[in-house]
Amino acid sequence: MMQQTIEEHICKLTGASRAERGPVLQQLWSGYGEIVRYQLAGADVPSVVVKQIALPEELAHPRGWHTDTGHQRKLRSYEVEAEWYRHYAARCDESCRVACCYGVQGAGVGSAMVLQDLDAAGYATRLQHASPDALYAVLGWLANFHAQWLADPAADLWPRGSYWHLATRPDELNVMPDGPLKSHASALDDALANAQFQTLIHGDAKIANFCFSNDHLHVAAVDFQYVGAGVGVVDLAYFLGSCLNGRELQQLGDQLFESYLQYLAKALQRRGMLGASSIQALLDEWRSLYAIAWADFERFLQGWSPGHPKLNSYSAAQTEDALRLFSKQ
Numbered sequence: 001m002m003q004q005t006i007e008e009h010i011c012k013l014t015g016a017s018r019a020e021r022g023p024v025l026q027q028l029w030s031g032y033g034e035i036v037r038y039q040l041a042g043a044d045v046p047s048v049v050v051k052q053i054a055l056p057e058e059l060a061h062p063r064g065w066h067t068d069t070g071h072q073r074k075l076r077s078y079e080v081e082a083e084w085y086r087h088y089a090a091r092c093d094e095s096c097r098v099a100c101c102y103g104v105q106g107a108g109v110g111s112a113m114v115l116q117d118l119d120a121a122g123y124a125t126r127l128q129h130a131s132p133d134a135l136y137a138v139l140g141w142l143a144n145f146h147a148q149w150l151a152d153p154a155a156d157l158w159p160r161g162s163y164w165h166l167a168t169r170p171d172e173l174n175v176m177p178d179g180p181l182k183s184h185a186s187a188l189d190d191a192l193a194n195a196q197f198q199t200l201i202h203g204d205a206k207i208a209n210f211c212f213s214n215d216h217l218h219v220a221a222v223d224f225q226y227v228g229a230g231v232g233v234v235d236l237a238y239f240l241g242s243c244l245n246g247r248e249l250q251q252l253g254d255q256l257f258e259s260y261l262q263y264l265a266k267a268l269q270r271r272g273m274l275g276a277s278s279i280q281a282l283l284d285e286w287r288s289l290y291a292i293a294w295a296d297f298e299r300f301l302q303g304w305s306p307g308h309p310k311l312n313s314y315s316a317a318q319t320e321d322a323l324r325l326f327s328k329q
Helices: 003-014 068-087 132-148 170-175 185-193 232-243 246-271 276-304 313-327
Strands: 018-027 033-041 047-053 101-105 112-116 199-201 210-212 219-221 228-230
Touching: 003 018, 003 033, 003 047, 003 101, 003 112, 018 047, 068 101, 068 112, 132 199, 132 210, 132 219, 132 232, 132 246, 170 276, 185 276, 185 313, 199 232, 228 232, 232 246, 232 276, 246 276, 246 313, 276 313
Parallel strands: none
Antiparallel strands: 018 033, 033 047, 047 112, 101 112, 199 228, 210 219
């Protein structure tokens, strides 16, 4: 796709008289493209953000996992994200805000997603460590997102959301040391896959993929490469592990989990999606899967990056709780 073609396409989608390429905001993981801001003239908005997908000059992974399995997973992830923005994103309301999509040109390698500039829309703050307000803002976002998409069939998205579920990570499983976590990997995966209450999960709900208002009270999400079917606590565990250390999780983790469940119950009630007894059944099921979601991610990390800082005391304790469930069977 030539540069001028991209600019012309942006003008056509936004009604701008001119689109001028600005700074590269981010290189995509492992060199699969870039995210660029374009300044606009003559449009209702001052700028847009374009996510452009390209093949890297050579396959390289920051941690050495440059396999064909990983390559195919990344290519599919961009197809899924384009599908998300084409057919799903517009159905998210303010309670689970995402960027508006002006249009998607092409598919897969060479495609470009023309998206709302969330900075210009009032979500210009990025965080690595969450403030209390930011924590609860994201808990509310996740609860409303999961309520919005409850029982959705995930058509043309990932049949299993998240980038680390077991079927996508055979190489990482193989290099894990033998032990209870490895031997129960399939049981953990089955428990999550066979849950009665399924929804769409973001699939990569780390704090870096959330954009905050200056006061941290409002939030929008980006990066939907791994959106697909799953249970909400998978997103929740991954989010908490992305922005709190082991000590903070020991102090706050269980409290934040219960707050998420309260938000979720209210979001389901507000949408009229389930009756009171079904809402309680969902909360009970997802409460029972919380430790399993942590253990499933720990399984991935122990194979992918055994010294990763997310392998902390809280994650280890949750994993032990999950494994005890299977040792009793």
